[in-house]
Amino acid sequence: AQSVTQPDIHITVSEGASLELRCNYSYGATPYLFWYVQSPGQGLQLLLKYFSGDTLVQGIKGFEAEFKRSQSSFNLRKPSVHWSDAAEYFCAVGASTNDYKLSFGAGTTVTVRA
């Protein structure tokens, strides 16, 4: 079964600074990988996804993520953070056997200071 680890529970970043959120997965084959964002009181919104091709993927809201097979990682980045990026971020992995289920990490809460 697949699993995900998000090592950072909470990150504080200044507005305008860069942001990187870490995600490590465990799965025997090439996984499907996703990043979701959850603003306070809201459901989860898909930021970006990877399942094949270019290992650097672009998403919405100016986010990007890079798949590194050798490190079993799928880290999320944003060059310049805006106050509206304060939220909780979840990394998720799905099996390429296409059983539709996703396994989620525990989440990283991002605080943006002025």
Place this chain on the structure above:
Amino acid sequence: DVKVTQSSRYLVKRTGEKVFLECVQDMDHENMFWYRQDPGLGLRLIYFSYDVKMKEKGDIPEGYSVSREKKERFSLILESASTNQTSMYLCAISYRTSSGLFFGSGTQLSVL
């Protein structure tokens, strides 16, 4: 736009009550899921369904059951609510694994 509607945003119930959480989708997707979200634990899969009248257990099915009588509706049932079922419950749909999941806004359930 994908629309996944959960019937209640906030719900307060008493211990021992039978609780129904409803989820309705407008995308004609076969696959529907119920997750619960708890601080520090992320999202954990309770049950999912690939088709009408079909259900499969997820990682934490104990204390829950589900019903899917129509394709667009997937219900989560707490037969006898307990305080440890106080949580945020999220319904999701999926077309295929590579498309990811589309979530409803969630139901924050408090069991007193």
